[in-house]
Amino acid sequence: MAAAPRTVLISGCSSGIGLELAVQLARDPRQRYKVVATMRDLGKKGPLEAAAGEALGQTLTVAQLDVCSDESVAQCLSSIQGEVDVLVNNAGVGLVGPLEGISTAAMQNVFDTNFFGTVRLVKAVLPAMKRRRQGHIVVVSSVMGLQGVVFNDIYAASKFALEGFFESLAIQLLQFNIFISLVEPGPVITEFEGKLLAQVSAAEFPGTDPETLCYFRDLYLPASRDLFRSVGQSPQDVVQAIVKVINSSRPPLRRQPNVRYSPLTMLKAVHPSGRLYVLSSHRLLFRWPRLLNLGLRCLACGCLRSQVSPDSPHP
Ligand SMILES: NC(=O)c1ccc[n+]([C@@H]2O[C@H](COP(=O)([O-])OP(=O)(O)OC[C@H]3O[C@@H](n4cnc5c(N)ncnc54)[C@H](OP(=O)(O)O)[C@@H]3O)[C@@H](O)[C@H]2O)c1
DSSP, X not given: OOOOOEEEEESOOSSHHHHHHHHHHHTOTTOOEEEEEEESOGGGOHHHHHHHGGGBTTTEEEEEOOTTOHHHHHHHHHHSSSOOSEEEEOOOOOXXXXXXXXXXXXXXXXXXXXXXXXXXXXXXHHHHHHHHTOEEEEEEOOGGGTSOOTTOHHHHHHHHHHHHHHHHHHHHHHTTTEEEXXXXXXXXXXXXXXXXXXXXXXXXXXXXXXXXXXXXXIIIHHHHHXXXXXXXXXXXXXXXXXXXXXXXXXXXXXXXXOGGGHHHHHHHHTOTTSHHHHHHHHIIIIIOHHHHHHHHHHHHHTTTGGGSOTTOOOO
């Protein structure tokens, strides 16, 4: 007899990875999942519903959920029939720019969404998972949860916070047969980058000195665009990795879906002092941007990839 479908609740399904994941799980030919695809603004549900097609109302339901609101989380969970078997914390926002020009409120919003939004959801589903002694919590983290990236200080900090939080929690939860998986994508071609660029072009970064602003606009932004173009993945690639993790009988704590990005995360892993990573990132951005561009093209074509194993451990 086939096992009962697992209820998967996903945050942030109005676009990108969340939307793709919700649709892929809901259209599983073996109907192994009942997907609760959530978003903070139901006015944006059109693309998800269109992509879900016949799965809508069958294996996929859409629900309102703002991860920044306790009430919204409570209301969403009380509207679900049955229990959440798999929680996918996907909702997230980015923030780039020189620190001096970013308001504390903007920084707090990143933490409230990326970190506390996730913690809020986990706190809400945990009691039932513990009672049933089963569950799986998947978190869409980032390679920036493993290593800092220039001008992404706050975003990286929010993802580092998730990594520390879940690595700690994973130890306790094993006792309850509940698994944690942190999926750490590199650049992904979604609306995420476009939203960031729109934010940046509208921002003036008041209080930032001209030299720093020039580094940000003339060095970092072009390098970031090159990075997305060269090693950016499709959301479908990331979803494939998440589905694999969800279906694993022994889910891994960490999984990096982007093999082409691995040489960059390896820079930190091979030299635990951090010196190699910080120095080489600095040199490539500030001294040898052309070499950075060439290196990214090599990563894109795969000639550096063969030097490292895709599943190499990271710090
Ligand atoms: N794209 C990348 O390069 C990349 C790389 C590594 C990791 N990630 C991570 O991947 C995850 C998904 O991002 P994506 O690339 O798919 O970008 P995306 O298309 O911008 O999707 C982000 C989703 O999060 C939702 N969201 C934001 N604030 C929310 C809130 N308070 N409550 C509920 N939902 C909220 C957005 O909803 P609205 O439409 O209402 O804003 C949207 O549905 C994020 O956690 C991101 O940090 C992305």
